[in-house]
Amino acid sequence: MSSISKHRTHPSAARRALRHGLLGLALLGAGTLAANAADTTTLGEQVAKSSDCLSCHAVGHKVVGPAFDAVAAKYAGKPGAKQMLMNAVKNGHVGTWGQIPMPPHPQLSHKQLDEVISWVLSLKPAHAGQAAATSSKTYSYEVGGKKVLLDFPVFLAGSKEKVTPTVFRGYELWNSYCFRCHGVDATGSEYAPDLRKSVLNGMTEGRMTDIAMTGIKAKGMPSWAGFFDPGQLHDIYQYVAARAYRLVGEGTPQQ
Numbered sequence: 660m661s662s663i664s665k666h667r668t669h670p671s672a673a674r675r676a677l678r679h680g681l682l683g684l685a686l687l688g689a690g691t692l693a694a695n696a697a698d699t700t701t702l703g704e705q706v707a708k709s710s711d712c713l714s715c716h717a718v719g720h721k722v723v724g725p726a727f728d729a730v731a732a733k734y735a736g737k738p739g740a741k742q743m744l745m746n747a748v749k750n751g752h753v754g755t756w757g758q759i760p761m762p763p764h765p766q767l768s769h770k771q772l773d774e775v776i777s778w779v780l781s782l783k784p785a786h787a788g789q790a791a792a793t794s795s796k797t798y799s800y801e802v803g804g805k806k807v808l809l810d811f812p813v814f815l816a817g818s819k820e821k822v823t824p825t826v827f828r829g830y831e832l833w834n835s836y837c838f839r840c841h842g843v844d845a846t847g848s849e850y851a852p853d854l855r856k857s858v859l860n861g862m863t864e865g866r867m868t869d870i871a872m873t874g875i876k877a878k879g880m881p882s883w884a885g886f887f888d889p890g891q892l893h894d895i896y897q898y899v900a901a902r903a904y905r906l907v908g909e910g911t912p913q914q
């Protein structure tokens with residue numbers, strides 16, 4: 660399952676490149692011990708990327724599950740933590756960080772679990788600013804004489820018709836993956852709820868991401884963990900919200 664979009668440049672890619680550079684220097688001085696330690700964390704990060712972890716987790720902020728640096732901080736210096744967390748990922752877990760369950764990962768080998776948890780536990784707290792990166796900027800639009808206030812732009816600056824690349828990607832993703840149950844152009848269908856109504860009833864992006872990554876299998880809503888990263892749910896949410904507030908009509912939006 661490596662279908663998580665690669666077209667987004669993960670900030671971690673830059674960090675990884677940096678670490679490789681530093682590793683070169685460390686090798687000159689410190690010999691193979693340092694190299695082995697760094698290799699383990701790099702392998703663990705690869706497991707996280709090639710499995711579904713990064714659909715639900717980020718290093719420095721909460722997504723569906725806790726921030727990985729918060730996990731590292733919580734269990735720092737606790738004996739037995741590594742084995743306990745390996746079991747939690749393998750068998751699934753709920754209740755320590757909230758009421759959303761983490762699914763089991765029976766497909767991961769003992770070695771992969773060891774590598775990915777070693778990487779998680781090695782993480783230092785990410786920059787505080789990263790978590791609070793959400794802006795408080797608002798965007799005001801008028802629809803049918805009514806004012807709509809959003810915390811993201813639907814249209815390009817200076818345009819009343821051309822949507823942002825984010826909204827357009829959301830439109831494309833929606834009509835590739837969500838439409839077959841939730842209706843073309845988010846119009847709803849007999850198979851699944853009208854998500855425009857969910858948004859108008861207060862469903863936030865975070866809530867939509869929780870549901871989409873976790874799935875509601877008993878009711879026929881698939882889990883998209885391992886398929887989408889949270890950035891793609893971000894795009895889909897903005898498209899659905901733009902549809903919900905009637906800022907974008909049916910059909911292909913103008914870009």
Ligand code: HEC
Pocket residue numbers: 707710711712713714715716723724725730744747748752753754755756757758759760761762764775776779872873884885
């Ligand atoms: C569908 C979403 C989802 C996926 C996929 C997922 N997690 Fe989680 N993860 C969660 C949630 C939710 C929690 C919080 C569970 C709890 O409260 O006990 C969690 C908790 C954790 C914890 C802390 C467990 C504890 O007992 O404190 C670790 C470590 C972790 N996840 C690692 C991983 C790794 C590694 C992967 C990939 C192999 C992964 N997760 C995939 C949602 C997910």
Ligand code: HEC
Pocket residue numbers: 833836837838839840841850851852854857862866867870871875878879880881883895
């Ligand atoms: C195979 C059919 C199917 C597909 C495809 C599908 N869904 Fe669903 N979805 C459902 C069903 C059925 C429900 C209602 C589950 C229930 O009754 O609790 C649902 C519920 C939801 C909910 C909860 C709505 C609410 O108000 O509680 C969200 C959010 C959601 N889906 C998002 C998505 C997104 C985003 C996509 C595309 C990435 C998607 N779904 C694709 C079948 C599907």
